[in-house]
Amino acid sequence: MNRKVVAYLLASVILSILFSFCNRPREVLSRKNMEKLMYDVYIAEALIDNDYQNFDTPEKKEALINEVFRKHKITQAEWDTSLSWYSDKIEIYLKMNDSVKARLQRYHKATEQIMNRQLQQERDLAAWSYSPSYIPNNYAFDEIIPKNGFRFRLDTAEITNKIKSAEFDFGFNVIGVPANSNPNLRTMLMLEYKDTIIYRTELINENRNYTLHGQKYLTNLKDTLVLNDTLQKITGFVKLQDRSGKYRNIRLSNIFLGNPNDSLLQDQNSLSMPQERIPMESMR
DSSP states (O other), rough: HHEEEHHHHHHHHHHHHHHHHOOOOOOOOOOHHHHHHHHHHHHHHHHHHHOOOTTOOOHHHHHHHHHHHHTTTHHHHHHHHHHHHHHSHHHHHHHHHHHHHHHHHHHHHHHHHHHHHHHHHHHHHHHHHHHTTHHHHHHHOOSSSSSOOOEEEOOOOHHHHHSSSSSSEEEEEEOOOOOOOOOOEEEEEEESSSEEEEEEEEEEEESSEEEEEEEEEEEEETTTEEEEEEEEEEEEEEEOOSSOOTTOOOOEEEEEEEEEGGTTTOOGGGGGGGOEEEGGGGGG
């Protein structure tokens, strides 16, 4: 008996829905056409809300909406009538609205991907225009377009031009490292002399200033003779390994390479950092 009642109620609901569609007035748009129109109207309304400069008067806003109506070959009255009719069928209207919103989300995602690709291309072109010795003043590990860091290289002429003192630093300030985390983020400075290579490296795992120290000249004793070894090349980088995207909020600011006396970011603790020397012959 209960099954008959359930079947009867289900059949009644289905017949009611079919009956409502069969009795849709001619001036009311079909569900398919109504969803297409709602989609374009929502986009137009979003454009009006976000482009204040071009839609700063009621006349301009109305003109854009009327352009949507002309595209769909309907009038304002037909839109109002169709909207009112579907609004009375709340379940159907909500399903239509959800369908349109899902399409809008797909459109937004596709548009965002296109914009991100264009932005990345612009950044790549800008990066190619810089010399290998270029060091940015600030750097962000972007959330939208993942970036894993930057590197630089100075030859003898560039060192002479940029490094004026016998002692210098490469340093920066770090913010955005989450508390109690351990990002795979490190910085390194490689100093190449005629007979020696010195590596300075440090892991970045907290928000503070970081400084790597360097010298233009090394003094070595060999067979009672004093040999001055002059710096010939500087290579440095800051690199992040982060496939999860957990650390994309990290920012580097006040990045510099030069005399520590000219910077407010000098970190005295880094001056005592141990150094590793590797003969040039062993690198070949």
